[in-house]
Amino acid sequence: MNIVFRIAWKNLMRHRGKSLVIGSILFTGALIMTVGNAVISGLDAGLAQNFRQRMTGDIVVISTEQLKDNVFFTPMGEPVESINRLGEVLKIVTQNTAVRHALPVAKGMVTVLNEDSEPYFQMLFGVNFDDYFRTFPNGLQLVEGQFPTGTTSGLILSTQSREALFKFANLWPVPVGEGIVTRNLPEGTPPDSVIRRDQMIYMGYSDRNTSLDIIAQVRAVGKYAAFNGLWGFFSLIDIQSYNQCMGYFDEKEPQKIAEKDKELLEHPEQNLDDMLFGDNNDAAAPTQPTPVPTITPDSATSGYNLILVRIDPKQTISETLITLNRSFKAQHLPAKAITWQAALGQVAQMALLMRAVLFGFVMTVFIVAIIVITNTLSLAAMERIAEIGMMRAIGARRRFISWLFIMETGVLSIVFGGAGIIAGTLLVTVLRLLHIKAANNFVELFYGGTTFNPVLSLPDIGLGVLQLIVVTTVSVIYPILIARKISPMDAISRE
Amino acid sequence: MPIIQLSNVTKDYALGETLVTALRGVDFSVEKGEFLSIIGPSGSGKTTLLNIIGCIDTASTGSVMISGKEITKMNDRGRTDLRLYKIGFIFQTFNLIAVLDVLENIEFPLLLMNKLSKDEIRKRAQELADAVGLTQYTHHRPSELSGGQRQRVAIARALVTHPDIVLADEPTANLDSQTGATILELMQHLNETQKTTFIFSTHDPEVLQYARRIVKIKDGRIVES
Ligand SMILES: Nc1ncnc2c1ncn2[C@@H]1O[C@H](COP(=O)(O)OP(=O)(O)OP(=O)(O)O)[C@@H](O)[C@H]1O
Ligand SMILES: [Mg+2]
Numbered sequence: 001m002n003i004v005f006r007i008a009w010k011n012l013m014r015h016r017g018k019s020l021v022i023g024s025i026l027f028t029g030a031l032i033m034t035v036g037n038a039v040i041s042g043l044d045a046g047l048a049q050n051f052r053q054r055m056t057g058d059i060v061v062i063s064t065e066q067l068k069d070n071v072f073f074t075p076m077g078e079p080v081e082s083i084n085r086l087g088e089v090l091k092i093v094t095q096n097t098a099v100r101h102a103l104p105v106a107k108g109m110v111t112v113l114n115e116d117s118e119p120y121f122q123m124l125f126g127v128n129f130d131d132y133f134r135t136f137p138n139g140l141q142l143v144e145g146q147f148p149t150g151t152t153s154g155l156i157l158s159t160q161s162r163e164a165l166f167k168f169a170n171l172w173p174v175p176v177g178e179g180i181v182t183r184n185l186p187e188g189t190p191p192d193s194v195i196r197r198d199q200m201i202y203m204g205y206s207d208r209n210t211s212l213d214i215i216a217q218v219r220a221v222g223k224y225a226a227f228n229g230l231w232g233f234f235s236l237i238d239i240q241s242y243n244q245c246m247g248y249f250d251e252k253e254p255q256k257i258a259e260k261d262k263e264l265l266e267h268p269e270q271n272l273d274d275m276l277f278g279d280n281n282d283a284a285a286p287t288q289p290t291p292v293p294t295i296t297p298d299s300a301t302s303g304y305n306l307i308l309v310r311i312d313p314k315q316t317i318s319e320t321l322i323t324l325n326r327s328f329k330a331q332h333l334p335a336k337a338i339t340w341q342a343a344l345g346q347v348a349q350m351a352l353l354m355r356a357v358l359f360g361f362v363m364t365v366f367i368v369a370i371i372v373i374t375n376t377l378s379l380a381a382m383e384r385i386a387e388i389g390m391m392r393a394i395g396a397r398r399r400f401i402s403w404l405f406i407m408e409t410g411v412l413s414i415v416f417g418g419a420g421i422i423a424g425t426l427l428v429t430v431l432r433l434l435h436i437k438a439a440n441n442f443v444e445l446f447y448g449g450t451t452f453n454p455v456l457s458l459p460d461i462g463l464g465v466l467q468l469i470v471v472t473t474v475s476v477i478y479p480i481l482i483a484r485k486i487s488p489m490d491a492i493s494r495e
Numbered sequence: 496m497p498i499i500q501l502s503n504v505t506k507d508y509a510l511g512e513t514l515v516t517a518l519r520g521v522d523f524s525v526e527k528g529e530f531l532s533i534i535g536p537s538g539s540g541k542t543t544l545l546n547i548i549g550c551i552d553t554a555s556t557g558s559v560m561i562s563g564k565e566i567t568k569m570n571d572r573g574r575t576d577l578r579l580y581k582i583g584f585i586f587q588t589f590n591l592i593a594v595l596d597v598l599e600n601i602e603f604p605l606l607l608m609n610k611l612s613k614d615e616i617r618k619r620a621q622e623l624a625d626a627v628g629l630t631q632y633t634h635h636r637p638s639e640l641s642g643g644q645r646q647r648v649a650i651a652r653a654l655v656t657h658p659d660i661v662l663a664d665e666p667t668a669n670l671d672s673q674t675g676a677t678i679l680e681l682m683q684h685l686n687e688t689q690k691t692t693f694i695f696s697t698h699d700p701e702v703l704q705y706a707r708r709i710v711k712i713k714d715g716r717i718v719e720s
Contacts, residue, residue, distance in 0.1 A: 003606040010594035209621065392588035393551055394652070395579020395602050488551040488578075491590055492542075 008407035015380070022376055022409070023416035027472060029369035030417040034424025034430075034464040036362035038454035040355060045455045046448020047351055048172035052340055054139040057103065057308035058317050059342035061093060064334040065133040070345030071306060073233075077109035077121060082307040089335040092327045093307055096316035103127065106242050106303040107234070110202040113213060116195075117169035119203070122161055123233045126303060129156075135310060138225055139282060140236075143184060145175025147219035153238045154219040155200060159184075160232025162221060166194065172436065173197040176217045184221075204245040214245045225448045229441040230347065239304075246303045266377025309337070347445070354446045367468060370475050377409065377479035381486075388483055389491025398484045405480045413472040421464045428456045497524035497550055498692055500661065504544050504557035506715075508687055517543040519558070519715040527659070528690040532697055532706035541696035542587055542664050542711035548694065549662045550574040562659070573592065579607055583653030585695075591648055597705055598624060598633040601651045608656065619632045624653035626644040626681050628674060642669045650678060652683065661685075663695035679705045712713040 012019045052058050062071055063081040071080045083089055086104065093102045106126030111119040125132075129148050132139075140147070140156065148154055157173055165171040166186065172194035174180055182189045199217045217238055224231045239246075311320050317339055324337040341348035381388070388401055436452035440442035447453065506518040517540045525531060526713045533541050546552035547559060550566055559566050561581065566574060578584070591600045601620040605611055611619070624633050627647040637645055646669045661682070668676035669701055683705055695702070703709060711719035 003603070006599075007592065007594060014594050386590055387592060390586075391583060391592070391603075392575065393549075393586070395575055395577065395607055397575050400607065489546070490590060492546070492551065492586060 002204070004403045008404055008411065010131050011404075011410055012411060018376060018380060019412060022373055023412050025369050025376075026413055026416040026468070026471070027420040029365055030420025030464065031423065031424040032365045033362050033467050034421050034456070034461070035427055035454065036358060036365070037460045037463050038424070038428040038456040039360050040362070041450070041460050042447070042454035043351070043355055043358070043448040046226075046453060047348075050449045051344065051348075053216055053310070055231050056340040056343055057101070057310045058340055059309040059321060059337050060340060061089060061307035061309060061335050061337050062343070063305065063387075064336050066305070068345075069338045069342040069482075070071050071107070071343050071346060073347060077123065079109070079413055080107055082106075082305045083307065084334050086304050087107055088331065089328070089333050091419065092308065092331065092333065093309055093324065096320065096324055098311045098320040098323070100312050101135040101308075103131050103308040103310075104239075104304040105308055106239060106246070107245055107304040107306055108204070108242070108303060110204055110245060112165065113201040113203055114169050114171065118259040120165065120168050122164075122202075122235065124202075124237045125234050125238050126239040126246075126463070129236070132236060135308065136281070140222040141225055143221040144181055145178060145218065147222070148219040148238070149238075151238070153220065153241050154217040155241075156222050156236040157200075157218055158228070158232040158235045159221060159223045160430075161235045168223070169195075171195050171197050173200060173218045173221070175220055179328065182388075201244050204247055212244055212247055214224055214241055216241050216245075227441070227444060229444070243303055248303050249281055251296050283468050296447060305341075307335075320339075350442075351445050351448070366471060368422045369471050371466050373409070373471070373475035374478050377405065377476060378482055381405070381479045381483040384483075385486050385490050387491075388486045389488050392486065393488035401483050401486070402480050405476055405483055409472055409476045413468060417468040417472070421461065421468065424464065425456055425461065428454045431478070473487050497560075498527040498562055499525040500558075500560040501548070502505075502558045504547060504554045504559060506542075506552070507555045508538070508546065517715055518547075518554075521715070521717055523710060523717055523720055525692060525694065527692055528686065529708055530686050530693045530706055531708045532695055532703055533710045533712055534608045534697060534703070535712035539712045541712060543715075544712065545584075545664050545694065545696060546663045547630045548660075549582050550577050551584065559570055579604060581654070581659050583656060583658035583661040584645075585661070585663035585666050587648050587668070591645060591652075593637055596636055597629055597640070597648050600637065600648050601655050603652060604656045620651075620653055623655050626654075627651045627678060628693075635694060643671070643674065646670060646677070647674070654681075657689060658691065660692045660694070662674075663693070665699075666695055667697070667699055672701060675699070676702065 040155055058073065061083065062069070065084075066081040068074070078109055083104075090102060090104065093099055104127070106124075108126070110122055110124055112122050113119060129152065130150060133147065133149075139314060143159055146155065154176070161463070162173055163186065165173060166189075170182060170193070172185070174196055176198045178198070183189050185191060185194065192439060197218070199215050201213060201215055203213045222236075304372045309320075309324075311317065321337050321339065326336045327333075328337070341352070357466065391401065392398075431452060434452070436447075438447050438450055438452070444450060501521050501523055504518055504521040505516070510519060521540075521544065533544065535541055543552065547554050548561070550561075550569075557567075561577065564577075566577065569577070588596060592603060598617070598620050602616050603624055605616045605619065621633070627650055629647055629651070631643060632640060632644060632717065635649070637693065640648070646666070650663075650666060653663070656686055660683040663682075667678065679702060682691075682693055686693055695706075697703065709719075710717060
């Protein structure tokens with residue numbers, strides 16, 4: 001095959017112009033595809049890191065009575081159904097070998113009561129703080145105050161919620177006992193122009209009309225590590241205060257307390273034992289034991305309506321979903337597990353749309369490259385009819401002609417496409433180093449986080465190489481078919 | 496057994512709506528080692544006949560046997576290999592590989608065969624380059640050669656494989672009589688020493704002196720053999 005390569009190489013050199021045309025298409029295509037792949041990967045990684053590891057978890061368990069999966073950003077703050085028989089549901093979740101963390105969350109809307117203004121609505125996550133920070137250790141960044149631990153009651157207000165309160169009623173909540181940090185105020189706001197608050201008065205907003213007004217002390221102001229503009233709608237409150245606020249202690253509504261939960265109320269330690277040392281648990285011990293969320297007797301009948309589940313990164317969401325839902329069904333529990341994307345509803349769809357748009361862009365480049373190269377090579381085949389026909393007349397087999405085209409295109413592909421992939425990799429590295437910040441929530445979704453962080457892992461580069469091979473192979477097929485059809489007679493009829 | 500045997504060969508070319516008949520039933524055979532010339536007026540079918548014998552074109556009807564094998568029934572691959580191993584073809588219009596130099600062009604069929612060592616191939620190509628008088632041009636590209644020089648490269652390329660049959664379509668048309676004579680003598684030498692069968696078409700009366708048999712063709716029929 002030495003002679004094929006020799007002729008191929010000399011042809012490339014002789015027709016430098018044409019080689020350069022195909023070469024630059026291969027270069028540009030490979031470059032764009034490499035960068036595109038990196039952006040898609042960065043988007044995926046960003047979403048995984050920011051949403052799954054910091055906010056929603058991988059899986060969300062909700063009540064079967066909850067009709068819409070879209071549980072975080074419900075329209076008009078529509079309440080999410082509570083999970084009944086929470087203790088049993090949690091037991092199944094924590095016993096699943098794929099599960100690393102399970103965080104029960106009570107999500108709901110409260111009214112901020114303020115004597116000087118209209119009532120204002122705010123979204124809260126009622127949680128056990130220890131469980132929260134164990135599940136999402138990097139979710140929140142402290143801005144002011146101290147993150148509460150253990151049974152400390154109170155509020156972690158998000159910066160976003162604070163700014164909203166400021167805009168609405170000139171309120172500036174700060175952690176208990178602390179003053180106003182001027183640099184955290186919106187620009188140009190004199191500290192004495194705002195109303196300092198270190199506690200909030202909340203009125204539970206529930207359709208059952210059984211809520212109480214509570215006072216929640218601000219313990220900390222926090223900023224979400226990513227998507228603060230989006231996730232910052234939610235502030236965190238200890239679950240006891242939340243339950244009080246929402247009226248979950250109301251003895252007048254005993255039907256809310258399911259039979260099984262009553263048992264848990266009576267023998268809490270036994271149930272916790274069950275969770276820790278239950279029969280399935282030791283069968284396949286996870287590398288890292290699943291910490292059992294702290295659910296107090298009262299919380300078992302609380303407004304908990306979500307369980308945010310983080311799984312072992314080696315496990316897949318889809319498989320874990322299946323096993324969880326199968327277990328829920330088997331025990332007739334009124335719970336179902338859904339993906340984080342489903343729980344995020346339109347927000348996740350936006351991100352998926354961005355991904356699809358990006359992917360579509362890469363595919364377009366891909367197809368355009370194929371069309372242009374096919375076209376150029378087909379023309380080259382037709383210009384070389386006399387020479388190819390002569391080679392065939394002398395005794396070159398069709399395979400020889402095919403190899404000639406494969407070699408010529410292959411060399412261009414390796415040299416220019418390879419250079420494109422390398423250039424793309426360098427460009428991605430530069431883009432990463434630039435730490436481009438997202439200008440708004442929308443762009444943040446596109447970046448998958450606060451900064452533009454395209455990721456080029458080895459598999460991504462592998463994908464780029466694969467795309468290059470596919471482009472080259474597909475582009476060369478049609479020209480080869482043309483060239484193989486050239487007969488010795490074609491050589492003679494010319495000239 | 497004749498090395499070439501044609502029976503009732505016809506050839507039609509479709510030219511738009513009409514059929515052009517180039518051969519109208521050709522019967523003739525050639526024994527191994529013959530030195531034969533086909534003559535006839537322009538358009539009589541000489542090139543067509545050579546193309547069919549050379550497995551470059553296919554007969555419309557009739558039978559063509561080469562070394563006892565029916566080539567009209569062969570597939571493309573079989574005919575390609577026959578062209579490479581058994582036949583040396585010198586075309587009326589000669590094409591060389593533009594990117595290869597003279598020596599490489601002569602080597603080309605041997606490289607395709609891939610049977611001899613590199614040195615052996617080089618040696619044979621060099622010998623033929625010398626024989627056709629291109630010693631000083633071995634590293635020239637075809638574009639740097641005159642028409643006659645290019646034709647000589649094509650002749651050397653046809654002879655380099657030591658084929659059983661050499662078909663030459665007007666081999667001396669572009670050569671001066673001196674060079675033409677040299678080449679014909681080379682062919683005659685190969686014919687005598689290696690029993691190579693030579694068939695060529697020509698108008699050139701000088702060429703006819705070398706031929707030991709002359710076949711006359713007219714309007715696609717053999718009129719005198
Ligand atoms: N590819 C073709 N398509 C159509 N007609 C053809 C083709 N090749 C040859 N012919 C016709 O077939 C006939 C024989 O042509 P051929 O080339 O064999 O003649 P020739 O004897 O070689 O002539 P010359 O001495 O001019 O080379 C001619 O009438 C020619 O027009
Ligand atoms: Mg002719």
